Amino acid sequence: MTVRFVKRNVYFLSFLGLLALASCESNDSELTLNDTLTTEEVQNVVLADDYSSDVEDVIEDDAVVTEVAGRGHTPPSNHPDCLIRTVEETTNGKIVTLDFGDGCEGRRGRIFAGKIIIEYTRVDGTFSKVVSFEGFSVNDNGIEGSVSVSKMQENSNGNPERSYAVDITINLSTGETITKKGEKVKEMIEGADTDTRGDDVFLITGFWESVNKYGEVFKATITTPLRREYACKFIVSGVVEITKGGNDYTLDFGDGSCDNKATITDADGNTREITLRERRRR
Secondary structure, three states: OOHHHHHHHHHHHHHHHHHHHHHHHHHHHHHHHHHOOOHHHHHHHHHHHHHHHHHHHHHHHHHHHHHHHOOOOOOOOOOOOOOEEEEEEEOOEEEEEEEOOOOEEOOOOOEEEEEEEEEEEEEOOEEEEEEEEEEEEEOOEEEEEEEEEEEEOOOOOOOOEEEEEEEEEEEOOOOOEEEEEEEEEEEEEEOOOOOOOOOOEEEEEEEEEEEOOOOOEEEEEEEEEEEEEOOOOOOOEEEEEEEEOOEEEEEEEEEOOOOOEEEEEEOOOOEEEEEOOOOOOO
């Protein structure tokens, strides 16, 4: 065996070793990236809740029409004029179909299309609701699945309260798909004394899971109630704990200002500011 042959094999084995090391480092890096919550992932977790809230707003708009009318009053409708609302009476309630057609602009500038079907059932003088969708979208982002709603006329604070069980899939116009499953409680702390929606303010508690297109699961738990004001398109305050893999993060929506900023803090105390995504059309 010549010296040149030995050297050539040593070089070759060294090269293979470097490739293996680079491969391990690459895999470690990928694992780290997969366990790290990116800004885009935080935005999507919040976006899933935003679209869910858009649906809740429509349901609450219809509740004003249905429940106030049931008390013998003619309430102002917060539904847009382009919406076609049909009602089918049932034995213990009614089925309301909200048909937005091919595109109907809501009071807050959202473009709705398709149908929301709300099945009302009378329970102890009020209504519980089961909501389903037919070709429904918000700003060209499709929504499928179901939402069930129960209402408490007055909670321990003396405020109206609604509980939501959500199981929906959101097909974003970008091609991304987000699923959301969870529960939330919305307490109306302002605006209950009027039939209009513009002065409504809610405190929200609850939890949900979101799954992205890669099958990664994000668990979100509200640890400080979120404050949503109907007059603002963003959550104005509150804290959510988000878990991805084995890592926990704290998402803080700020001091009550109506803006699109929030901060995300990891378990080591590293904080960064993020800009929340708006629900835009394609």
